[in-house]
Every structure is written in C-alpha cells, then in structure tokens.
Amino acid sequence: MAPEEARRLLAEAELICPAEEVARAIDRLAAEISARLGETNPLVLTVMSGGIYFAGQLLPRLAFPLECDYLHATRYRNTTQGHDIEWLAEPRTPVAGRTVLLLDDILDEGITLAAIKQRLLAQGARECLTAVLTEKDLAGRDKPACADFVGLTLPDRYVFGCGMDVRGAWRNLPAIYAVKGL
Numbered sequence: 604m605a606p607e608e609a610r611r612l613l614a615e616a617e618l619i620c621p622a623e624e625v626a627r628a629i630d631r632l633a634a635e636i637s638a639r640l641g642e643t644n645p646l647v648l649t650v651m652s653g654g655i656y657f658a659g660q661l662l663p664r665l666a667f668p669l670e671c672d673y674l675h676a677t678r679y680r681n682t683t684q685g686h687d688i689e690w691l692a693e694p695r696t697p698v699a700g701r702t703v704l705l706l707d708d709i710l711d712e713g714i715t716l717a718a719i720k721q722r723l724l725a726q727g728a729r730e731c732l733t734a735v736l737t738e739k740d741l742a743g744r745d746k747p748a749c750a751d752f753v754g755l756t757l758p759d760r761y762v763f764g765c766g767m768d769v770r771g772a773w774r775n776l777p778a779i780y781a782v783k784g785l
C-alpha cells in the first residue's frame with residue numbers, strides 16, 4: 604500500500620485498544636505462561652509475520668529457560684479475506700518430543716492455528732499450546748481451534764496494529780485499530 608494511503612487509513616480508523624491496554628494484557632499473559640510452562644523448557648515458535656510484535660514484547664517478560672524458532676504460514680496474503688493456507692517456512696528446530704508454544708497475533712476463524720497445531724503434533728510434538736495476543740469474537744460461530752492463552756478479545760471487525768496488517772501496512776503500531784467500514 605502506498606504510504607499516503609496507509610496514513611489516510613489510520614487517520615480514518617477507530618482506536619479499539621490503546622497501547623497501555625495491550626501492554627497490560629501482555630503482562631498478564633507472561634504471568635500465565637510462566638506459571639504453566641516455566642519448568643518445561645518449551646520450544647517457542649512465532650508464527651510469522653503477524654506474531655513478530657507479540658513475540659518481541661512477550662519474550663523479555665518470560666524469565667525461564669526456553670528455545671525460540673519461527674514458522675511462516677499465511678492465509679490472508681496482504682488481503683482482508685482468508686484463503687487456503689500457504690506454508691512459507693517450517694521451523695528448523697525438531698519438534699519431536701518437545702513442549703511447543705505457538706505465538707500469534709490473532710485467532711480469527713481459527714483455521715491457521717488449527718492447521719499449524721495439527722502439523723506439529725503429526726511431527727511428534729509432545730504437546731502444542733497456543734498463545735494469541737488477540738482473539739476475534741465471532742458471536743458463537745464454531746472455530747476449529749481455541750487458544751490456551753488469550754490476551755484481548757476483539758469485535759468482529761478488520762483490525763490492525765500490534766503485528767496485524769492492513770494490506771501489508773501498520774504491523775508496527777503499539778495500539779489496535781479497526782478499519783473504517785470493515
């Protein structure tokens with residue numbers, strides 16, 4: 604997206620979660636994750652690209668031994684509609700026998716996390732837990748996956764900021780916005 608369009612989109616967007624609220628949610632998630640996984644030497648896998656902001660904020664708050672790696676699966680590809688999942692990168696660290704913690708920015712329809720979790724368990728992960736910075740409230744619609752740790756619940760709007768993009772832009776914002784009209 605052209606920078607002028609990105610600026611116009613942000614100017615017209617609705618702020619739905621200020622930066623302070625996001626930071627408080629990450630503090631709480633860090634405490635919950637530490638209590639559950641502190642003794643398991645987990646392999647923490649960030650789902651690129653959206654998970655990068657959450658991982659960057661969460662990891663310094665986890666004061667226990669862990670290993671980090673990443674994978675890249677995409678289904679929206681710089682659009683606002685989901686498609687089939689495309690695998691762009693597998694984790695290089697073997698997952699067999701490991702407690703895995705997946706980090707992602709948003710659980711929307713749940714298709715991405717369900718597919719990733721199924722794949723890691725099929726590769727022999729001992730258990731696969733999931734932490735998402737946000738989850739969209741789809742008003743009771745069934746989802747194929749639910750997260751073990753959820754930071755914030757968001758309305759069913761197209762949102763951006765904190766790792767989430769709108770047509771490639773604004774993953775870098777420390778607050779969460781909803782696109783006008785979507």
Ligand SMILES: O=P(O)(O)OC[C@H]1O[C@H](OP(=O)(O)OP(=O)(O)O)[C@H](O)[C@@H]1O
Pocket residue numbers: 650651652653654676677678679680681685707708709710711712713714715716768
């Ligand atoms: O719950 P779902 O409806 O499956 O959607 C959630 C997924 O969509 C986004 O990724 P995206 O496909 O946009 O890839 P990206 O992170 O590389 O932009 C987001 O980062 C999640 O991984």
Ligand code: HPA
Pocket residue numbers: 679709711760761762763767768769
């Ligand atoms: O609302 C969203 N915003 C950004 N990325 C997303 N991926 C799934 N849903 C969304």
